Amino acid sequence: MNRKWTSLFIGLIGLGIAPLCLAEGTIAGTDIDNTATVSYEVGGTPQTTTSNTLTLTVAEVLDVDVTLLSGPQSVPSGTGPHGLLFVVTNTGNGTEGFALAINNAVGGDDFDPDAATPAAIYFDTDGSGDFSPGDVAYEPGTNDPLLAPDASVNILLVNDIAAGLADGAIGLSELSAVASTGSGDPGDLFPGDGDGGVDAVVGTSGADDAISGQYVISDIELAVVKSATVLDPFGGSSPMPGAEVTYRIVITPTGSETAVTTVFTDAIPANTTYSPESITLNGGALTDDDADADAGAYTTTPAPEIAVDLGDLTEASGAQTIEFTVTID
């Protein structure tokens, strides 16, 4: 399996794109000075003269990017709240505030998610990526995110899902971010409104960006049951240094839908050492190699864990049994 390589690849693409969008350009308000010098001789006497100094002031570019971080969220009908994670990035060259808004009346979907009350936009304050109690609600005009050039902030849209929706129905929820100084067509000018009183100019994004996240009604559930068997060096079952512990995980899909590209991961417990090449899936051996084609992987960074690609699971797939072994240190 090559899950890890995929994420590494995406990381590299991200780095490659950054310079092209001209984010991190010369900061608004920067003075660019230019002076030419001429040297020459008149009647054998060398002389030097300098020109007037030209000063160009860099104006503020108003630009913003909104990117969806969450994949399609599988949600059962009649539940909530469910969060969608976005990142808002200031791609301009000045410090800028951004007004955020949620729009669930997006075309091209099967149902409209219900924006959570009293607030549906939250800062991912605790950095969990999920809607959680520590997250601070966004209040328009009160705590608009103020971002330095290239800085970004993670934002959650939080919605409830109505009851009675059909399996597979898709609902879209859109986050928009608009520069506080102004927005419009690229090139629109806001004289003197930029950082430090420089002119502000709308950039290629129109200083306004929006993107939708997706909820998918899914009635598939994966029940996971984990058990352990201990074999000590003396043939008994006492957990002691040198004893082998074999973990067995049984994953049972129930429901009418498909759990797509399911990946099972399990951390190697502290004070134990993974026994190489011990992963099995439904009795068949898997390799530890993350880069090869088979479904198994053992990786050590950031922490030792095993992973098994289960692919698309339906109720017809039946129970999936994964086993692996560790030795107590």
Add this chain to the structure above:
Amino acid sequence: MSDMMTKEKLVKSLATTTSKGVLLVALLLLGGNALAQQGAIRLEHKAEQQEVVTDDNGIEQTRLVEAARVLPGEEVLFTVTYTNVGDAAAEDVVIINPVPEHMFYVNDSATGENTSVTFSVDGGKTFAAPQDLLITDALGAERPAAAKDYSHIRWVVDSEVTAGGSGTVHFAAVVE
């Protein structure tokens, strides 16, 4: 150096050396007098940008306007006009313009009638044609210099600039 040396001789001997610092000392010693007596070249600097305007017939036309504000990624065309306002011809006229901070030189943009253009990648210490410029990286390996490595542009005027004579040189740079 002998105390007996006259001021004129001192200046002459210093002027034959090539160090800029020494030349500056020589000029300071000469004071304003020498500049007033001899011909002098004045430089005038101008920055412009291309603006696309749609005329009454709906046809897009490009014109140059004075650069007022610049944005990252925008190109600025610089023009330096040199004029000999003195009454004698000036020889060995050399114009040097640093590529402004926060800007990259635009490849092949430096021009000037009757001039030879060379570039520096070492802060103006040495100048050479683009194909002869090398950059040494942190590991000591050399690679050909790119336009964005240029620190200075130099125009050597091929002939003397007569009294009242003038000319222009140009280059373009992009705001980082």
